[in-house]
Amino acid sequence: MSSSYGENLKLTIFGQSHSTAIGMTLEGIPAGHCIDMEALKKFMTRRAPGGASWSTPRKEADLPEFLGGIVDDTTCGAPLAAIIHNTNTRSSDYEELRRIPRPGHADLTAQIKYGGFQDVSGGGHFSGRLTAPMCIAGGICRQLLEKEGISVMARVLSVGGISDEGDFSEPLDDKLFPVVSDERGQMMKELIDTVRAEGDSVGGVIECVVTGLPAGIGDPMFDGMENRIAQIVFGIPAVKGIEFGAGFEVARRKGSENNDPYRVTDGKIVAESNNAGGVLGGITNGMPLVFRAAFKPTPSIAKEQKSVDMKSFQNEILEVKGRHDPCIVVRAVPVVEAAAAIACYDALLSRKKEI
Numbered sequence: 131m132s133s134s135y136g137e138n139l140k141l142t143i144f145g146q147s148h149s150t151a152i153g154m155t156l157e158g159i160p161a162g163h164c165i166d167m168e169a170l171k172k173f174m175t176r177r178a179p180g181g182a183s184w185s186t187p188r189k190e191a192d193l194p195e196f197l198g199g200i201v202d203d204t205t206c207g208a209p210l211a212a213i214i215h216n217t218n219t220r221s222s223d224y225e226e227l228r229r230i231p232r233p234g235h236a237d238l239t240a241q242i243k244y245g246g247f248q249d250v251s252g253g254g255h256f257s258g259r260l261t262a263p264m265c266i267a268g269g270i271c272r273q274l275l276e277k278e279g280i281s282v283m284a285r286v287l288s289v290g291g292i293s294d295e296g297d298f299s300e301p302l303d304d305k306l307f308p309v310v311s312d313e314r315g316q317m318m319k320e321l322i323d324t325v326r327a328e329g330d331s332v333g334g335v336i337e338c339v340v341t342g343l344p345a346g347i348g349d350p351m352f353d354g355m356e357n358r359i360a361q362i363v364f365g366i367p368a369v370k371g372i373e374f375g376a377g378f379e380v381a382r383r384k385g386s387e388n389n390d391p392y393r394v395t396d397g398k399i400v401a402e403s404n405n406a407g408g409v410l411g412g413i414t415n416g417m418p419l420v421f422r423a424a425f426k427p428t429p430s431i432a433k434e435q436k437s438v439d440m441k442s443f444q445n446e447i448l449e450v451k452g453r454h455d456p457c458i459v460v461r462a463v464p465v466v467e468a469a470a471a472i473a474c475y476d477a478l479l480s481r482k483k484e485i
Contacts, residue, residue, distance in 0.1 A: 169269075174265055265468045325456055335423065
């Protein structure tokens with residue numbers, strides 16, 4: 131399985147949803163950086179399950195145990211290695227999936243590729259549970275970027291057809307439901323409660339903004355900032371689309387409407403708008419890097435669904451058991467931040483080698 135990412139950093143994620151532990155190794159972090167473990171714990175808690183009505187009832191503390199790479203909370207130059215113990219598993223909920231695949235999940239494709247040897251419990255290595263170790267790496271990279279004056283923040287932009295409102299200019303780390311408009315957030319929560327009661331689920335969009343990135347980071351063609359970010363963001367289960375800056379809206383505009391005019395301000399070249407989302411030719415231009423990721427509704431729903439028996443080749447009706455989020459989007463906000471932080475720090479290290 132391809133579970134590694136990075137050029138200067140090398141992130142590898144291992145484990146399965148119901149294995150003894152899940153974890154990550156992260157090579158390439160320079161020595162001498164003090165890691166705020168309390169801040170990392172707080173970051174991990176934002177993703178952890180079991181905290182609210184829009185989350186799965188499965189409760190996991192998601193506290194990382196570092197096995198190497200850090201001494202007295204300071205990076206020592208060796209590869210970082212950390213695990214998270216799985217403590218609240220119910221593998222029996224998934225036995226039926228060895229025969230009957232869940233629509234919208236990787237059960238069928240995993241069966242075809244791995245011939246029945248894949249771990250089906252909790253979705254195995256395909257599970258969103260694997261985003262927890264990504265948040266260990268991302269939480270660390272986010273701290274290192276902050277030391278460089280670079281901020282990574284994300285919000286719930288929409289759930290179903292309900293969109294957030296207001297100027298997204300400050301991190302929302304302290305909000306349990308990370309939106310700018312609490313009124314809109316309440317409407318989203320009510321929608322999530324409604325679909326949960328119906329045995330259904332709902333999708334949404336997360337917007338991420340990176341400020342403070344200097345111009346000149348990234349490369350043309352295949353190593354552009356959009357490429358780097360898209361690769362790791364698509365490693366988050368349930369992401370089905372990504373757009374940068376004005377995104378797909380640009381297809382409906384004229385060039386005169388979409389181009390970002392330049393001006394000299396305080397001796398610096400700046401753009402008057404940011405339809406480009408902070409990236410041109412794959413390279414940062416000094417404006418905020420802005421992207422949005424679309425998340426599909428949680429495939430595991432309580433409603434009956436049509437499926438098949440992979441052994442008898444008979445049609446079946448499936449009623450999914452287990453504990454699942456009615457909306458993935460809220461808990462995925464720190465995961466998107468983690469992915470962006472890893473990609474940006476990796477690209478920043480490339481730039482430092484060039485200078």
